[in-house]
Amino acid sequence: MERINRLENEHHPAESEAVLREIEAGFGMRPALFLTYAHHPHLLRANWEKAKVLMMGGFLSRKTKETIALVTSRDNACTYCIGAHTAALKSIGVSDAEIQCLESNLSAADFSDKERVLISLARKAATSPRAVTDADLDSARVHGASNGEIVEALGVMELFAGFNRFADALDIALDLGSV
Numbered sequence: 001m002e003r004i005n006r007l008e009n010e011h012h013p014a015e016s017e018a019v020l021r022e023i024e025a026g027f028g029m030r031p032a033l034f035l036t037y038a039h040h041p042h043l044l045r046a047n048w049e050k051a052k053v054l055m056m057g058g059f060l061s062r063k064t065k066e067t068i069a070l071v072t073s074r075d076n077a078c079t080y081c082i083g084a085h086t087a088a089l090k091s092i093g094v095s096d097a098e099i100q101c102l103e104s105n106l107s108a109a110d111f112s113d114k115e116r117v118l119i120s121l122a123r124k125a126a127t128s129p130r131a132v133t134d135a136d137l138d139s140a141r142v143h144g145a146s147n148g149e150i151v152e153a154l155g156v157m158e159l160f161a162g163f164n165r166f167a168d169a170l171d172i173a174l175d176l177g178s179v
Helices: 014-027 032-037 041-056 062-075 079-091 096-104 113-127 134-142 147-169
Strands: none
Touching: 014 032, 014 041, 032 041, 032 079, 032 147, 041 062, 041 147, 062 079, 062 096, 062 113, 062 147, 079 096, 079 147, 113 134, 113 147, 134 147
């Protein structure tokens, strides 16, 4: 059971409405995560801005970023984010079989070598950040990743590691009917 209720339209602070409308325009819905953040309008805005910058713009493909979000969420066992990013990957045409490969056999998934290295780097940073070495960064660069792409991949990981903890601490339930 959710520990803090998500705020529906008639109950959220007025300052949250513009942000929630923008989120709905971007996603076609108002995800429970953001409806929970609506209790704190400035934090809602900050998290939405970061999510928008990372997930709707940047250098990397949406598939690569959604994969980083999914594997980070799987490693953190965040049910909410696993469901949300599995649905997001399916919405852009990724098959169930390929989604299965993302955790166990990334080399079988349809990614370039550069994308695979960036996904692996982000995953390593999520699970053992102090284990990331200069050689890991050099490998990403050898495979064609720019510093901006490396920072973006790690930024996506960081965003979803935080969302994972927030969603789990508050036991936010995913409404798959609205994803």
